[in-house]
Amino acid sequence: MAEELQALQVRFGARYPRWLLGVLMIGSMAMVMASTTINVALPAIMADFAIGRPVVQWLSTGFLAAMTAGLLLAAWAQARWGARRTAQIGLGLFVLTSLLAVLAQAAWQLIALRIVQGLCAGIVQPLAMVLIFRVFADSGRGLALGLYGLGVMVAPTLGPSVGGYLVDHFGWPAVFWLPLPLCLLALLGGQWLLPSRRESRPPSLDLVAFALLCVVLFALLGALAEAQRFAWDTPRVWLPALVGGLSCVGFFLRSRRGARPLLPLSLWQHSGFRSASWVALTLGLGLYGSTYLIPLYLQTIQGYSAGLAGLLLLPTGVLMGAASFAGGWLSDRVSAALLLAIGLLIFALSAVGLGWLHPGASFLFLCFWACVGRIGLGLLLPALSTGSLDILSPQELAQGAGAITFVRQLGGALGVNLLTFFLEWRHGAEGGHAVAEAQAFQQSFWLVAAVFALTALAARGVRSTAR
Structure with missing residues (x-):
C-alpha cells in the first residue's frame, strides 16, 4: 500500500493528503450519522409499530453490535479487496439498505436492515485511521486526527439535529435518507483517491x-x-x-x-493500550449512550418535538467539532493522559448537570449542559487515537486501529443497552408513573457521570510518545 499511496501523492500533488482526509471524513460521517440519527425518530417508530423501549432500542443497539463485529472484518477485507473496493462494497450495500428501510412494514424488518447497515459501517470505518497514519507525517498527524475527529464527533450530533426536522415534516423514514448524499460523495471521491492494491496473499478469515x-x-x-x-x-x-x-x-x-x-489479544500486553481500552469503552458509552438518552429524554420528559430536540443538539455539535480540532492540536503538544482525564471529567460534569434539571427546565439550561458534555467528548477522540496507537509498531497499526475502534463501538452497544435496562428498572422501581420516569432519567444521567469520573483514573495509564 505504501508504494501506491506515494504514486497517488505524485499524481495528485501536495494536496492529496488533504483531499484523502476529506473523503475519509465524509465516509465516516455518513456511517456515524446513521448510527445516531435514528434516535430522534424512536418515539415516532414506537407509535407507528406499536412497540416499547425494549424492542425499539434494537434499532440502535443492533446497528452498534453489528458495527462492532464488522470492525474485525476490516483488516481482512482491506487485504483481500483493497481499500477502494472495500469502501465501494460497504458504502454501496449501505445505500441499498437505506432505500429498502423506508419500505419496511414491520419492526423486525427495520431492525434487520439496521443490522446490515451496522456491519457495513464496521467494515468501512477503520480504513480511515489506518490511511491517516500512513499518509500523514508525524508532525501533522495530530492535526489530521483532530480534523478527522471533527467529522466523526460532530456527525452524531448534527445527524439528530437535521433528522429531527425531517421526522417532524416527513415522518421517521426520512432519517434513512439523510446519510445518502454523504455516501454518494464518498463513493465518488474514493474512486480516484483511495488505494486499490490488494495483498497477493490475503490472510484467511x-x-x-x-x-x-x-x-x-x-x-x-x-x-x-x-x-x-x-x-x-x-x-x-x-x-x-x-x-x-x-x-x-x-x-x-x-x-x-x-x-x-480475529481479535489480536497480544495488543493488550501493552499497559498503555489496556488503559486506552477502558477509556474507549467509556467514550463509546458516552458518545452513543448520551445521543440515545438525550433525545428520548427531551421528547419523553420535557415534551419537545423531534425537531426541537434536534435543534437543541445543533450547537453541541459545533462546540464538539471545535473541541475535537483543539484536541488534535493539543495532542501534538501535551500528554494524552492529561487530555483524556480532562475530557472525561468535563463530560461527567455535564451528566451531573443534566441529572440535576427537572421537567420544565429552560431550553438554555438543557442546551448548556449538553454543550459541556460535547466539549469533553471532542477532546477525547484525538487524544485516544494518539495515546493508543503511538505505542504500537507499524506492523500492529492496522490491528490496533481496528481493535481500539472495536472497543469504542462495543462500549456504545453495551452502553445503550445497559442504559435502557437501567432506565426501565428504575422506572418500575420508582412506581411506574410519569414522575417515576423523570426520576429514572435523572438517575441514568448520574450513573453516566459516575462511570466517566471513575474512568478518569484509568486514563492515567495512557502514555503516548513524548512531544
Whole structure:
C-alpha cells in the first residue's frame, strides 16, 4: 500500500493528503450519522409499530453490535479487496439498505436492515485511521486526527439535529435518507483517491471466531433486552445469557490459540493500550449512550418535538467539532493522559448537570449542559487515537486501529443497552408513573457521570510518545 499511496501523492500533488482526509471524513460521517440519527425518530417508530423501549432500542443497539463485529472484518477485507473496493462494497450495500428501510412494514424488518447497515459501517470505518497514519507525517498527524475527529464527533450530533426536522415534516423514514448524499460523495471521491492494491496473499478469515463473536454480542444484548420485560429466571432471559457467556469463552480460547486471530489479544500486553481500552469503552458509552438518552429524554420528559430536540443538539455539535480540532492540536503538544482525564471529567460534569434539571427546565439550561458534555467528548477522540496507537509498531497499526475502534463501538452497544435496562428498572422501581420516569432519567444521567469520573483514573495509564 505504501508504494501506491506515494504514486497517488505524485499524481495528485501536495494536496492529496488533504483531499484523502476529506473523503475519509465524509465516509465516516455518513456511517456515524446513521448510527445516531435514528434516535430522534424512536418515539415516532414506537407509535407507528406499536412497540416499547425494549424492542425499539434494537434499532440502535443492533446497528452498534453489528458495527462492532464488522470492525474485525476490516483488516481482512482491506487485504483481500483493497481499500477502494472495500469502501465501494460497504458504502454501496449501505445505500441499498437505506432505500429498502423506508419500505419496511414491520419492526423486525427495520431492525434487520439496521443490522446490515451496522456491519457495513464496521467494515468501512477503520480504513480511515489506518490511511491517516500512513499518509500523514508525524508532525501533522495530530492535526489530521483532530480534523478527522471533527467529522466523526460532530456527525452524531448534527445527524439528530437535521433528522429531527425531517421526522417532524416527513415522518421517521426520512432519517434513512439523510446519510445518502454523504455516501454518494464518498463513493465518488474514493474512486480516484483511495488505494486499490490488494495483498497477493490475503490472510484467511476465521469464520468460526467471527460467528462466535456475533453470538456473544447479540445473545448478551438480547438477554439484557428481555430482562427489561421478564424475570431473570425465565428461559428467554437466562438462556441467551448462558449461550453468550459460553460463546465468549470459546471466542477468547480460539483467539489465544490462532495464528492470525480475529481479535489480536497480544495488543493488550501493552499497559498503555489496556488503559486506552477502558477509556474507549467509556467514550463509546458516552458518545452513543448520551445521543440515545438525550433525545428520548427531551421528547419523553420535557415534551419537545423531534425537531426541537434536534435543534437543541445543533450547537453541541459545533462546540464538539471545535473541541475535537483543539484536541488534535493539543495532542501534538501535551500528554494524552492529561487530555483524556480532562475530557472525561468535563463530560461527567455535564451528566451531573443534566441529572440535576427537572421537567420544565429552560431550553438554555438543557442546551448548556449538553454543550459541556460535547466539549469533553471532542477532546477525547484525538487524544485516544494518539495515546493508543503511538505505542504500537507499524506492523500492529492496522490491528490496533481496528481493535481500539472495536472497543469504542462495543462500549456504545453495551452502553445503550445497559442504559435502557437501567432506565426501565428504575422506572418500575420508582412506581411506574410519569414522575417515576423523570426520576429514572435523572438517575441514568448520574450513573453516566459516575462511570466517566471513575474512568478518569484509568486514563492515567495512557502514555503516548513524548512531544
